[in-house]
Amino acid sequence: NAGVTQTPKFQVLKTGQSMTLQCAQDMNHEYMSWYRQDPGMGLRLIHYSVGAGITDQGEVPNGYNVSRSTTEDFPLRLLSAAPSQTSVYFCASSRSGDRGYTFGSGTRLTVV
């Protein structure tokens, strides 16, 4: 099992560019989430999904889009990158409500 795979691990974008952060899991988990981690603010939920075709907004969804066409994949799209989106992004997945989430290794994104 690869667990939760995030790509890329590092990325530098220019303001206004768009990109997609990839997330894939091979554990057949229903639940998947995207978080951003900023100093002093913990991990904040961007978007999450409870199954293929079902997504919802988290705490900080503005500037990000998601879709979940398969159980395995949950990509995060930045529509028009801004310096405020400089952060470390984590994807996570879980099988059921009584389990902790399994996290990917993170993507460090810098927007200049």
Add this chain to the structure above:
Amino acid sequence: AQTVTQSQPEMSVQEAETVTLSCTYDTSESDYYLFWYKQPPSRQMILVIRQEAYKQQNATENRFSVNFQKAAKSFSLKISDSQLGDAAMYFCAYRTINAGGTSYGKLTFGQGTILTVHP
């Protein structure tokens, strides 16, 4: 909406001694799960321990144990016999389990506590 608060931005402990990290949360739900995650400098998020709200018995995993006070909405983590490898950022997290709606399974984190272990 649920909130999780970790009031200690930084803590330190001597190797082999015991340290307690604090966490409080706010919820109107009666059933939920609580977790502690560890994030070492490698950035990887590692699940340390979990607690079911309907269980009165405090969870224990080797040197890690929790003090769960449901009425006070408090969930502290005790690390015994601290080791250098315990140095990390620790996050407290809350997971809703109420069925219905897309909020089911949503995980909310506190701000984190940086733990330093002195040799």
